[in-house]
Amino acid sequence: IWEGRRKEEERREKTKKAQKALLCQLNQIDFSIFQRKIELENQQLVLKRQKEAEFVVYRSDFERNESEADRDAAEVSDPVKLLKMAASVSLGVGSLVWAEDSDTAWIDGEVVAVNGESIKVLCTSGKTVVLKASNVYPKDTEAPPCGVDDMTKLAYLHEPGVLHNLRCRYDINEIYTYTGNILIAVNPFRKLPHLYDNHMMAQYKGAAFGELSPHPFAVADAAYRQMINEGISQSILVSGESGAGKTESTKLLMQYLAYMGGRAVAEGRTVEQQVLESNPVLEAFGNAKTVRNNNSSRFGKFVEIQFDQRGKISGAAIRTYLLERSRVCQVSDPERNYHCFYMLCAAPSEDVQRYKLGNPRTFHYLNQSNCYELDGVDDTKEYIATRRAMDVVGISSEEQDAIFRVVAAILHLGNIKFAKGKEMDSSVPKDEKSWFHLRTAAELFMCDAKALEDSLCKRVIVTRDETITKWLDPESAAISRDALAKVVYSRLFDWLVDKINSSIGQDPNSKFLIGVLDIYGFESFKTNSFEQFCINLTNEKLQQHFNQHVFKMEQEEYTKEEINWSYIEFIDNQDVLDLIEKKPGGIIALLDEACMFPRSTHETFAQKLYQTFKNHKRFSKPKLSRSDFTICHYAGDVTYQTEFFLDKNKDYVIAEHQALLTASNCSFVSGLVPPSEESSKSSKFSSIGSRFKQQLQALLETLSSTEPHYIRCVKPNNLLKPAIFENSNVLQQLRCGGVMEAIRISCAGFPTRKPFYEFVDRFGILAPEVLDGSTDEVIACKRLLEKERTSRISDW
Numbered sequence: 001i002w003e004g005r006r007k008e009e010e011r012r013e014k015t016k017k018a019q020k021a022l023l024c025q026l027n028q029i030d031f032s033i034f035q036r037k038i039e040l041e042n043q044q045l046v047l048k049r050q051k052e053a054e055f056v057v058y059r060s061d062f063e064r065n066e067s068e069a070d071r072d073a074a075e076v077s078d079p080v081k082l083l084k085m086a087a088s089v090s091l092g093v094g095s096l097v098w099a100e101d102s103d104t105a106w107i108d109g110e111v112v113a114v115n116g117e118s119i120k121v122l123c124t125s126g127k128t129v130v131l132k133a134s135n136v137y138p139k140d141t142e143a144p145p146c147g148v149d150d151m152t153k154l155a156y157l158h159e160p161g162v163l164h165n166l167r168c169r170y171d172i173n174e175i176y177t178y179t180g181n182i183l184i185a186v187n188p189f190r191k192l193p194h195l196y197d198n199h200m201m202a203q204y205k206g207a208a209f210g211e212l213s214p215h216p217f218a219v220a221d222a223a224y225r226q227m228i229n230e231g232i233s234q235s236i237l238v239s240g241e242s243g244a245g246k247t248e249s250t251k252l253l254m255q256y257l258a259y260m261g262g263r264a265v266a267e268g269r270t271v272e273q274q275v276l277e278s279n280p281v282l283e284a285f286g287n288a289k290t291v292r293n294n295n296s297s298r299f300g301k302f303v304e305i306q307f308d309q310r311g312k313i314s315g316a317a318i319r320t321y322l323l324e325r326s327r328v329c330q331v332s333d334p335e336r337n338y339h340c341f342y343m344l345c346a347a348p349s350e351d352v353q354r355y356k357l358g359n360p361r362t363f364h365y366l367n368q369s370n371c372y373e374l375d376g377v378d379d380t381k382e383y384i385a386t387r388r389a390m391d392v393v394g395i396s397s398e399e400q401d402a403i404f405r406v407v408a409a410i411l412h413l414g415n416i417k418f419a420k421g422k423e424m425d426s427s428v429p430k431d432e433k434s435w436f437h438l439r440t441a442a443e444l445f446m447c448d449a450k451a452l453e454d455s456l457c458k459r460v461i462v463t464r465d466e467t468i469t470k471w472l473d474p475e476s477a478a479i480s481r482d483a484l485a486k487v488v489y490s491r492l493f494d495w496l497v498d499k500i501n502s503s504i505g506q507d508p509n510s511k512f513l514i515g516v517l518d519i520y521g522f523e524s525f526k527t528n529s530f531e532q533f534c535i536n537l538t539n540e541k542l543q544q545h546f547n548q549h550v551f552k553m554e555q556e557e558y559t560k561e562e563i564n565w566s567y568i569e570f571i572d573n574q575d576v577l578d579l580i581e582k583k584p585g586g587i588i589a590l591l592d593e594a595c596m597f598p599r600s601t602h603e604t605f606a607q608k609l610y611q612t613f614k615n616h617k618r619f620s621k622p623k624l625s626r627s628d629f630t631i632c633h634y635a636g637d638v639t640y641q642t643e644f645f646l647d648k649n650k651d652y653v654i655a656e657h658q659a660l661l662t663a664s665n666c667s668f669v670s671g672l673v674p675p676s677e678e679s680s681k682s683s684k685f686s687s688i689g690s691r692f693k694q695q696l697q698a699l700l701e702t703l704s705s706t707e708p709h710y711i712r713c714v715k716p717n718n719l720l721k722p723a724i725f726e727n728s729n730v731l732q733q734l735r736c737g738g739v740m741e742a743i744r745i746s747c748a749g750f751p752t753r754k755p756f757y758e759f760v761d762r763f764g765i766l767a768p769e770v771l772d773g774s775t776d777e778v779i780a781c782k783r784l785l786e787k788e789r790t791s792r793i794s795d796w
């Protein structure tokens with residue numbers, strides 16, 4: 001019996017324990033379920049509140065727009081229009097937001113208090129900030145974590161949203177994003193070969209724009225198809241700051257166009273091959289390492305690809321703009337001179353000996369900087385590759401020899417130093433080394449050594465009565481030497497471009513063209529000289545073209561949707577363009593005037609500017625300066641130093657240099673300075689600024705006759721390294737590139753464009769009953785809006 005009782009007791013105890021354990025477990029489960037339920041309800045409540053707030057603004061914005069446009073009441077319930085309303089929302093406690101931040105541009109957080117116009121935000125970084133309402137934007141809590149491939153798909157089209165979207169995508173190597181028709185390309189600074197292979201090109205062929213991921217191939221394909229289908233010439237404008245990836249994008253565009261328009265030719269060089277191979281040639285002579293890019297193009301480029309009736313490439317032309325000449329003689333550490341100089345010094349030994357070259361460290365034009373080699377670049381291989389590319393673009397071996405002879409001669413020229421001569425204020429080559437380099441330069445130029453010496457050390461002044469020979473002091477002789485080097489190099493570059501053009505050949509019967517523009521972006525440094533002035537003029541002109549186009553595109557969109565949109569304005573920069581290029585009286589005209597008067601200095605030029613533009617709202621004189629001036633550009637203020645403006649603007653070959661080169665026994669060298677310029681001193685004054693202005697005018701005329709497409713390249717960091725995305729830096733570029741202006745134009749109307757089903761999905765929670773029984777999304781949207789409208793009226 002006892003044993004039985006004990007066992008019974010044990011069993012009961014066990015059951016009790018088991019029950020207790022189960023109860024405990026149950027309790028826990030119940031508790032966690034309860035907890036989750038509460039959280040969910042809370043979330044839904046917050047979500048609902050946020051959506052209510054968002055919706056109210058959809059509605060009130062609509063009404064604002066409606067009253068401005070003075071539409072009739074019937075239109076109020078038009079769901080097409082209702083779905084396109086501006087999406088700025090009124091923020092309340094608990095709203096998730098973006099707050100302006102001095103370090104990271106925008107930081108996310110939650111509103112913890114609202115006091116009139118000021119909003120207190122608890123940021124995710126832990127800090128609390130109080131900001132004006134205008135510096136706080138709503139955050140889209142439903143945005144996909146990987147971002148959206150087109151900015152116009154963002155629920156809130158504002159600066160932090162755009163930035164965050166680019167960043168999310170960049171983090172997963174999605175470097176391309178659309179803003180409507182504009183492609184934004186963020187430089188990955190790492191190779192992504194899978195993005196650009198033949199398989200990829202095949203995918204984009206004929207795919208509707210927007211159907212596949214954003215890509216330069218998609219832009220090129222859209223341009224190509226529009227050209228074929230509508231018979232309109234196209235242009236693709238690639239812009240961005242130095243190192244942002246313009247040239248790489250341009251090469252991808254050309255690769256795709258060659259793929260689409262190329263012909264299968266069994267032998268010989270095809271036009272497209274020549275166009276593609278012109279890149280390495282132009283890069284060897286026109287690119288250099290700068291602090292901002294190891295392979296920076298120091299010139300602007302417009303490649304015009306011509307097509308025949310069947311859409312096959314039939315010709316091409318390359319136009320270049322404003323090569324940076326000063327680099328030939330002046331290189332600052334840690335930059336390099338043009339690549340071709342280093343390639344030639346690293347050429348196979350027979351070539352090095354032939355041109356009497358050697359270590360680049362022994363040449364003055366190269367050793368002003370300590371940078372001679374580039375990471376991952378073998379100059380010997382580059383030399384051989386450049387020679388091969390020169391073969392493909394039709395430069396004969398004799399011509400190649402002459403080209404490299406001239407390059408070598410320039411290096412020797414740079415090593416000629418001058419000392420005081422016997423006569424007063426005269427100069428002579430300083431020592432035996434200098435004599436050696438002078439003789440070698442003359443030999444390579446195939447001209448007389450004495451004539452070279454005279455052209456560097458003397459000037460001949462012709463007056464009405466006599467001809468006077470004037471000596472130059474050592475300093476002036478060195479300036480004359482550098483001027484010769486610069487003019488020869490820039491003429492050599494022009495020769496290469498002309499040669500490439502004539503060997504590729506233009507098609508006079510071409511039906512259409514696609515132009516690809518790869519041009520320097522807006523520049524603002526500590527010191528800004530004439531080059532920056534010209535570059536920024538280019539950007540002002542392109543900006544105006546861009547704004548007009550974006551505005552036109554928006555206008556077309558509204559016309560298509562039958563929405564009245566005539567009250568939106570955009571900032572026009574015509575006043576800056578007038579300030580710079582108006583004739584007479586603009587800055588370029590005043591600069592030309594100053595260059596023509598022998599007694600002008602940069603100071604007298606600056607005084608003239610101060611006088612002329614003292615009341616111009618885009619021009620100002622910096623307080624502590626006597627010769628600088630500031631222009632208020634569309635992308636920000638830039639202060640220019642006028643010191644070298646006059647020199648850099650003069651565009652003539654000194655008569656002595658002209659005579660020297662013309663007398664060369666090498667037809668290539670004499671051909672660099674055509675005889676028509678012999679009387680350059682007496683001929684009409686020509687200036688770099690005015691010539692550049694005309695070139696730009698011609699470019700804009702070409703662009704205006706085409707349908708433009710835009711690629712905005714962005715450099716995510718200044719370290720040129722992958723996986724680093726600097727918010728403020730990127731934002732600055734988006735502003736300068738006009739992306740923000742395009743968004744602003746869009747925001748001035750109805751920026752949020754939601755398909756009906758998305759609208760119902762998003763806002764159905766506010767009045768689920770109206771959706772019952774309705775399968776038509778348009779009707780559902782209409783009911784939803786009407787329901788909210790009546791409920792608000794009854795609230796009042």
Ligand SMILES: Nc1ncnc2c1ncn2[C@@H]1O[C@H](COP(=O)(O)OP(=O)(O)OP(=O)(O)O)[C@@H](O)[C@H]1O
Pocket residue numbers: 187188189190191192240241242243244245246247248249292293294295296297298520521713
């Ligand atoms: N799509 C890309 N994929 C991989 N690397 C890229 C890409 N775009 C740019 N880069 C890298 O960035 C570097 C700079 O790009 P690129 O020379 O095209 O700049 P850029 O805008 O033309 O500059 P610049 O005005 O100085 O000539 C390239 O040499 C390359 O290393």
